[in-house]
Amino acid sequence: MISALNRLVDLVEEHLSEELDVDALARSLGTTEYHLRRMFSSLAGMPLSEYVRRRRMTVAAADVVRGEDDLLTVAVRHGYGSGEAFGRAFRAVHGAGPGDVRRDGGPLRTQPQLRFRLTVEGSTPMDTRLVDRPAFRLVGHSARVPLIHEGVNPHIVRHISALPQEEHLRLKALGDTQPEGLLQVSDDLDLDAAEGSELTYLHGVALDGDTPVPEGLDAIEVQAGRWAVFRTSGPHPQALQKAWAATATEWFPSNPWRLRRGPSIVAVLERADDFTTATCELWLPVEPA
Known part of the structure; x- marks a missing residue:
């Protein structure tokens, strides 16, 4: 996986001004676009699309500052069909428009080329088991919420808090x-x-x-397959989020498995009354790499 990610970084550099065919690269490396993008995002701390934009604007900034070509020519060279689109992307990365940077020489924010390396220290023991499950369904109350990587997600807290206590008990009994x-x-x-x-x-x-969905509940149909189950214990949600990150940095690079499409599931096994500590299981859908 580490070599696949570094090949992806190399391909970004070779085709900075073009649309990147990540699916074709993933297939040539014996993996999937889904797994490759998820591992890149987890290890780089940013989505692949954001890294491409930052690298593209880092290289474009040199052309802007040199001033040898007009800004529209620079925009087209770096894959943009108009000066306006180029200007928006440039400002989003550097905090100033290309015209201002050409005049003032800055500000510029450089995105170095990434290089992934695997350091195996064994500092994060991972209590893991693999489980084969037939098709099942997840039922309950769903909502669309923004993704927050660290700390408590207030949107999820509001969603759960809005449910009456008797509904939690009913769900658990189901x-x-x-x-x-x-x-x-x-x-x-x-x-x-x-x-x-x-x-x-x-x-x-x-x-x-085979169990029917009770009236008034949302449902997610889950395909049969294998799951990696990671057990965590400690401060909540920090211990869970740390383990989630460690799956990308330690477990997947060291094991012959990759993520497959499907929901990720957290089962809370035990918790303090105020939920400051908890023992959880993180279920991730996997397949042979």
Whole structure:
């Protein structure tokens, strides 16, 4: 996976002014676009699309400052059909328009070329098991919320808090298969998992594939497949978020598995009354790499 990510970075450099065919590259490297983009985002701390934009504008800035060509020529050279589109992208990265930078020499914000390296330290023990599951369904109450990588997501908190206590009890009684208990489900995640992008969040339980969906509840149909299950314990949600990040930095690069499409699921096994600490299981859909 590390070599695949570095090949992706090289390809970005070779085709900075062109549309990148990530799917074709992923297939040539024996993986999937979904897994490649998710691992890139997790390890680089930014979506692939954002990295491409930053690198493109870093290189374009040199042409702007040199002043040898008019700004429209520079825009076209770097893959933009108009000076306006180029100006918007340039300002979003550098904080100033190309005309201002040409006149003043700055400000400029440089995005260095990334290089991924695997350092295996074993500093984060990962309590993991692999589970094969037939098709099942997730049912409960869903909402569209923005993705927040660190800390408590207030949109999810509001969604859960709006449910009456008796509804939590009803949901818990409905669950009849693994993962057990009340579940926190994330689905329809943006391919790059960009901060602020929307996802479907469902507060609910898992039902056997033959169990009908109770009236008034939303449902997510889950295909049969294999799951990697990571057990976490400690401050909540920090311990869970740390383990989630470690799946990308340590577990996937060291194991012959990759993410497949499907929801990610958090099962809360035990928790303090104020939810400051918890023991959880993180279920991620996987397939052989």
